[in-house]
Amino acid sequence: MDxxxxxxxxxxxxxxxxxxxxDTQAWSDxxxxxxxxxxxxxxxxxxxxxxxxxxxxxxxxxxVVLRYGMNTNDPLETSxxxxxxxxxxxxxxxxxxxxxxxxxxxxxxEIADYDAPDF
Numbered sequence: 001m002d003x004x005x006x007x008x009x010x011x012x013x014x015x016x017x018x019x020x021x022x023d024t025q026a027w028s029d030x031x032x033x034x035x036x037x038x039x040x041x042x043x044x045x046x047x048x049x050x051x052x053x054x055x056x057x058x059x060x061x062x063x064v065v066l067r068y069g070m071n072t073n074d075p076l077e078t079s080x081x082x083x084x085x086x087x088x089x090x091x092x093x094x095x096x097x098x099x100x101x102x103x104x105x106x107x108x109x110e111i112a113d114y115d116a117p118d119f
Contacts, residue, residue: 006046008090008095009046009047009049010046011094011095012046012049012056012058012088012095013044013045013046013049015088015094015095015096015097016042016044016060016086016097016100017041017042017044019042019097019100021039021042021100024099024100024101025099025100025101026062026084026100026101026102029101029102029104030062030064030082030102030104032104033064033066033080033104033107034066034067034068035067035068035069035070036066036067036070037064037065037066037067038064038065038067039062039063039064040063040064040065040079041063042060042061042062042063042100043060043061043063044058044059044060044061044086045058045059054089054090054091055087055088055089055090056087056088056089056090056095057085057086057087057088058085058086058087059083059084059085060083060084060085060086060100061081061082061083061084062081062082062083062084062102063079063080063081064079064080064081064082065077065078065079066078066079066080080107082102082103082104082106082107083102083103084100084101084102084103085100085101086099086100086101087099
């Protein structure tokens, strides 16, 4: 990996991590999990980002805090992590994140029927 490629990958990771998650497809799935869902961290790895012309995609892991019973005397808080993906494109040498997804099937006790999209 040359320096230019490494810098682009770092920019993509930063763009994923600074994304307003409530603007993503994943947020509606995450928000359903608890009374008050909070995204703690989103983790992705430079080396796992794949490119096809000006488009890119990669896997990520959502780390969230789920809170229940916030209006009671005995609220419950738990942490969970879920796999997901992101995809985007390069516009004027800058990464633009178009979509972020999450697979919450493990939370519901389902077997994941999720494959990364063909790229």
